[in-house]
Amino acid sequence: MTTTIPIRVTVNGRVYERTVEPRLLLSDFLRHELELTGTHVGCEHGVCGACTVLFDGVAVRSCLMFAVQAHGHEVMTVEGLSPDPNHLHPLQQAFHEAHGLQCGFCTPGFLMTLVPFLQENPDPTEEQIRLAISGNLCRCTGYENIVTAVRLAAAKMAGRPVAAPTHHASS
Amino acid sequence: MKPAPFAYHAPHTLEEAVGLLADFGYEAKVLAGGQSLIPTMNFRLAQPAVLIDLNPIAELAYIRAEADGGLRIGAMTRQAQVERSEQVARSAPLLHEAMPLIAHPQIRNRGTIGGSLAHADPASELPAVLLTLGGRVQAQSRRGARTIAAEDLFLGIFTTSLEPDEILTEVYIPPVPPRSGFAVTEVARRHGDYALVGVAAWVVLAEDGACRQARLSFFGVGDGPVFANRACALLQGQRPDPALIAEAAQVAASTDVDPQSDIHASAAYRRHLVAVLGRRALTTAFARAAGG
Ligand SMILES: Cc1cc2nc3c(=O)[nH]c(=O)nc-3n(C[C@H](O)[C@H](O)[C@H](O)COP(=O)(O)OP(=O)(O)OC[C@H]3O[C@@H](n4cnc5c(N)ncnc54)[C@H](O)[C@@H]3O)c2cc1C
Ligand code: FES
């Protein structure tokens, strides 16, 4: 009964062919088969959001999909965000600058949730940002700096002037 | 935390899918968005021997308006698509307003309207919305197709009148008359959690401002969505002033529902929420019916 199934999945632009058991979760496929361990696994029941990836461009829980369902589809993980090892994606850069992460466990999930969100909402309100990240849990940074990071990223990506943090105000 | 082994089928047509389901019977489960089924499989609370994946079946995902204002939504339409549909916002504002209350954006990107109804979690929003709107669903098996009205669909906790060989294929929402008003509201521990208690309300005003019809369903207070018969009867034909609305909500709390205590909330607190949320929802729905 545990027959395996050949699949062909594009991950971060690269095509992978593997043969997997149907019960293999997409999250475990990415981590164990492809060794893309940037996708984190916290709860495996859809609550924490750490495993969020883009599936055909849409943010989904990779712990709530089977790898066989990705056959013929495109997945993007946090590893696919930056153009090269020396440059961060603007959203990653903003998390770095605004201290939007501490241990970093939740960060890949936040990033993969927020990349499509910012594409659809280039100038989001704080309320919209908080709703967007309502399905991602962070247990150590707290959400304030994450929200700040999102606003910073939105401003930078749109080329808008960035309001200086109050404690840096010089004039 | 890993699912037990199963055999996987990914048919591309509904006909193939009902054929597979008929062949495998009780051994099989259909996989829709997987947002309820896969967590239970990860915890091995469910161990189906066969999974029939409906995701490749393109013919099950659509939103179609009928000439008379009714709405047909394919079972595999993602909750996020329903949420963003302007057609749904126009034809079924109650459904539109309920969507963001379901879980989180990433879950709605995958979860389906049909899956939510077939799953029939007593704390979920859509069964109560369908019941309030007097909607129905289409079920298909190799034996044929049939229509199931919302009041006949939900039998109990995670239990519907769908037979094991039937696939829910379509959700139908009837047109609403003018001077209709809607509201849906809930109390949950955290945003996106299942509701402790929630309510979906639809009222219609007569030309003289009296209540022509009121329909009120609660969720999180029973084995399935609970239609508040006595509260609705009380409102019928009456002027919906604040005193009457408060009385109707109180009647709902004391006689229409029979909530249980669990780790999330006591029965008494749930009853209290029924009165408070019932009043809020009716107040909003009547105001909207009068205003638009
Ligand atoms: C963290 C989290 C929070 C959530 N919060 C909420 C919430 O607040 N409110 C809420 O309503 N839901 C909530 N959900 C559940 C979510 O809405 C699910 O998407 C939904 O309940 C099931 O839909 P699905 O398409 O994912 O179905 P699946 O999980 O694929 O299936 C669920 C069940 O229904 C059966 N089924 C599915 N489709 C059909 C069909 N077409 N015909 C016959 N049987 C079918 C399956 O066999 C299975 O038994 C939450 C989920 C998670 C993970
Ligand atoms: S690991 Fe997928 S949501 Fe927590």
Ligand code: FES
């Ligand atoms: S940075 Fe540690 S959990 Fe969010």
